[in-house]
Amino acid sequence: MINSMLREVTASYDLCSQADEHVYHNTKALLELYSKVLWRIKVSLEEMDQECRESTDKKLTDLINSMVDIEPRINQKRLNSRLQSIEESKSILDFIDLSMKQLKAYPDEGEKYFEILDCIYIQRRLKSVEKLAEHYNISRSTMYREKSKAIKMFGVILWGFLFEEASR
DSSP states (O other): OHHHHHHHHHHHHHHHHHHHHHHHHHHHHHHHHHHHHHHHHHHHHHHHHHHHHHHHSSOHHHHHHHGGGOOTTSOHHHHHHHHHHHHHHHHHHHHHHHHHHHHHHOTTTHHHHHHHHIIIIISOSSOSHHHHHHHHTOOHHHHHHHHHHHHHHHHHHHHHHHHHHHHO
């Protein structure tokens, strides 16, 4: 009897541990993509602006404002598709930014976790854990532990927001 209960508890712990690992790795991957997605949005908007200038002699913002008049010289389906893609990418970044604000407001170590993730992934001021450890004057192993805690806490906040938003 006790052995079967112990096996059940151990099995449920393994499932929780696997879920935690999954959340951690997904969160870390998303953070690593942040600056690349931001860059891609900027480049896409610049490309679209250039394309609009070449085909219509108008800036992208002017063209979008005048689309009420339906501009026949531009491929509207393609423009709408590209704008939709940019909007979806921006929505992801907005969720990350909102979650970062919540992380910063978290009462236990929130500001420190925010700064760690902001320095490494968002603003990319200090691109390595070694440089961040030097900045905080702590050992690299301690910095790795703090970074791991920050990613885990951020993951809980981020995926909680996404779950709430999806259930609406």
